[in-house]
Amino acid sequence: MSLLDPLPGDAVPGDQVPGDAIVAGDAASSAGQSQRKLARKENWRLIRRRPSFIIGVLIVSIWVICALFGSLISPFDPLNYRTGLNMSPHWSHLFGTDKGGRDVLSRVIAGARDVLKIAPIAAVLGVIGGVILGMFMGYLRGWFDTVASRIVESFLSLPVVLLGLLAVTTLGNSNWVVIGVVSTLFVPIVARTVRSAVLAETELDYVASAKLRGESTPFIMFREILPNVTGPIIVELTVRIGYAVFTVATLSFLGAGPPPPSPDWGSQVSDNYNSIVSGYWWSTFFPAMAIASLVVATNLIADSVQSVMEGS
Amino acid sequence: MGKFVLKRLASMVVTLWMIATIVFMIVNVLPGDVGRKVLGPTANANDVAALNAKLGTDKPLLEQYFRSLKNLATFDFGDSFQTGGRVMDLLWPALGRSAKLAILAFIITIPISIGAGIFAARRQDKLADRVVVNAGLGSSSLPEFVTASVLLAVFAVKWKIGSVYANVPAGTSLFGQLEYLLLPAMAMVVSYFGYIARMTRAGVITALHADYTRTATLKGLSSGQVMRRHVVRNAMAPTITVISVQIGYLFGGIIGVEKVFNYAGLGTMMLNAVGKKDIPVLQTAVLMVGIIYMISTLLADLLIAALNPRVRLERGS
Numbered sequence: 146m147s148l149l150d151p152l153p154g155d156a157v158p159g160d161q162v163p164g165d166a167i168v169a170g171d172a173a174s175s176a177g178q179s180q181r182k183l184a185r186k187e188n189w190r191l192i193r194r195r196p197s198f199i200i201g202v203l204i205v206s207i208w209v210i211c212a213l214f215g216s217l218i219s220p221f222d223p224l225n226y227r228t229g230l231n232m233s234p235h236w237s238h239l240f241g242t243d244k245g246g247r248d249v250l251s252r253v254i255a256g257a258r259d260v261l262k263i264a265p266i267a268a269v270l271g272v273i274g275g276v277i278l279g280m281f282m283g284y285l286r287g288w289f290d291t292v293a294s295r296i297v298e299s300f301l302s303l304p305v306v307l308l309g310l311l312a313v314t315t316l317g318n319s320n321w322v323v324i325g326v327v328s329t330l331f332v333p334i335v336a337r338t339v340r341s342a343v344l345a346e347t348e349l350d351y352v353a354s355a356k357l358r359g360e361s362t363p364f365i366m367f368r369e370i371l372p373n374v375t376g377p378i379i380v381e382l383t384v385r386i387g388y389a390v391f392t393v394a395t396l397s398f399l400g401a402g403p404p405p406p407s408p409d410w411g412s413q414v415s416d417n418y419n420s421i422v423s424g425y426w427w428s429t430f431f432p433a434m435a436i437a438s439l440v441v442a443t444n445l446i447a448d449s450v451q452s453v454m455e456g457s
Numbered sequence: 458m459g460k461f462v463l464k465r466l467a468s469m470v471v472t473l474w475m476i477a478t479i480v481f482m483i484v485n486v487l488p489g490d491v492g493r494k495v496l497g498p499t500a501n502a503n504d505v506a507a508l509n510a511k512l513g514t515d516k517p518l519l520e521q522y523f524r525s526l527k528n529l530a531t532f533d534f535g536d537s538f539q540t541g542g543r544v545m546d547l548l549w550p551a552l553g554r555s556a557k558l559a560i561l562a563f564i565i566t567i568p569i570s571i572g573a574g575i576f577a578a579r580r581q582d583k584l585a586d587r588v589v590v591n592a593g594l595g596s597s598s599l600p601e602f603v604t605a606s607v608l609l610a611v612f613a614v615k616w617k618i619g620s621v622y623a624n625v626p627a628g629t630s631l632f633g634q635l636e637y638l639l640l641p642a643m644a645m646v647v648s649y650f651g652y653i654a655r656m657t658r659a660g661v662i663t664a665l666h667a668d669y670t671r672t673a674t675l676k677g678l679s680s681g682q683v684m685r686r687h688v689v690r691n692a693m694a695p696t697i698t699v700i701s702v703q704i705g706y707l708f709g710g711i712i713g714v715e716k717v718f719n720y721a722g723l724g725t726m727m728l729n730a731v732g733k734k735d736i737p738v739l740q741t742a743v744l745m746v747g748i749i750y751m752i753s754t755l756l757a758d759l760l761i762a763a764l765n766p767r768v769r770l771e772r773g774s
Contacts, residue, residue, distance in 0.1 A: 304709025
């Protein structure tokens with residue numbers, strides 16, 4: 146689907162310890178675990194050293210601070226303060242004022258809150274759902290996998306934004322509806338990635354030996370296989386957070402995001418883009434740049450995590 | 458080859474049925490009263506009942522579901538809630554306008570991004586490569602409406618290049634239409650450039666390191682011949698797949714672009730339908746987008762099979 150999605154069958158260095166896991170013994174499994182921990186530490190060290198990761202984290206941190214302490218930083222009340230309409234950027238109003246006479250800088254700061262609440266929750270829920278579905282598809286195979294794969298494929302043939310628009314229209318705007326819709330639409334995408342990672346794992350000896358030991362299916366899936374596919378799952382999670390920001394911003398611009406009076410960036414662009422024609426570019430430009438900086442930053446983080454995890 | 462096409466067509470029918478089911482489920486997920494939703498909470502109960510009877514939304518869900526499948530099979534999607542006209546009469550012209558914009562966007566995107574991808578691959582890990590890779594990552598992660606509104610502010614309003622409204626007046630010459638469509642198309646170019654360039658780059662790098670490329674070089678072909686006949690031809694398969702997926706997905710982003718430039722395409726039509734709760738129009742528009750995706754990925758598979766005999770054999774058998 147996108148370049149950021151891991152390709153099926155990609156080896157995940159540092160996360161596979163089949164050699165140790167074959168031996169079903171406490172000593173061997175703890176050795177496997179500590180090896181895994183070491184590999185994880187090493188990956189984390191490599192990720193931290195990438196400049197694109199540092200830049201991404203810095204930009205995201207700025208927005209997180211705005212979301213948490215917005216009311217302390219913002220110069221004016223984002224919702225109720227009113228002054229002259231469409232005033233151009235000036236010392237008293239750094240980003241100018243919008244067509245309702247509200248301070249654009251204060252609204253951009255306050256606009257970080259909803260998207261930073263909705264996008265990560267939606268991404269995490271979508272990844273949890275996708276991991277569960279993908280585990281069952283890849284491990285059980287058979288008719289369940291065939292049917293689920295067809296359903297997943299059908300979901301993938303429609304743009305997420307479009308289905309989201311349709312769903313939010315029928316369900317009505319609210320933060321929880323947006324979270325529910327976006328996370329549900331992410332489930333098939335994540336499931337496809339997890340399925341292919343799990344398919345590769347089930348061929349390995351440690352799964353066969355666990356079966357011979359008579360372990361239950363849930364135990365094999367979630368205690369044996371899951372720890373060995375954390376690499377693709379972490380990559381998928383970082384990529385999904387980026388997509389969630391993108392999707393929530395777009396839905397919000399189309400009128401299917403957080404309900405009014407939320408000063409969400411997408412709704413700010415939607416409220417003000419018509420006044421660009423009259424020369425009032427700032428009330429659209431600054432929220433648009435806020436969206437751009439946040440999506441680019443989350444993608445920088447995702448790209449660094451992916452490059453290290455996939456060993457390129 | 459014929460067998461391969463038949464198999465693909467059969468699986469398209471199954472996917473289409475599933476898409477129709479997904480859309481039906483989303484629209485009917487709430488046990489709501491459609492007539493009430495359309496007319497609003499203050500409407501007269503008799504009017505609501507009359508509308509429901511007219512739309513068939515007073516029937517049991519299962520019956521409505523089968524009717525919607527029948528609509529799809531006969532390609533007759535009923536009447537719009539707002540205008541009362543046939544849904545397809547509304548959607549065809551809108552789809553045509555969106556297609557015009559999309560085609561222009563891809564005519565610009567494809568040569569630029571494939572060229573940039575090959576250029577970057579041949580300078581792997583040098584500065585030029587880094588620039589292409591990072592520009593691609595940045596540009597493809599931006600929502601289309603963000604790029605569109607910045608282009609609108611900078612080009613159309615500040616520098617007076619291109620039109621603020623993308624609707625082309627009737628009777629404009631083909632070349633004259635560019636003035637209206639160029640900026641919205643550029644907003645889409647920015648979004649699609651990144652994926653296609655990065656995929657081309659990855660494909661070319663793989664092909665450059667392949668044995669057949671070394672053989673071609675060793676047998677004395679010029680580097681231009683090696684690139685044209687061996688590297689690019691082999692590297693194109695993933696690029697073609699990405700382009701076809703982008704064509705299918707472009708309708709997610711074109712809605713935002715059309716809104717920013719007030720362009721009367723399929724996206725604007727859908728947003729109007731959202732505002733008026735015109736479910737038949739919305740539902741049909743989403744189905745059409747699904748059909749476009751399936752056709753474009755089918756064509757991509759055929760093109761890949763035509764380029765590579767191995768794929769043809771594998772999938773035909």
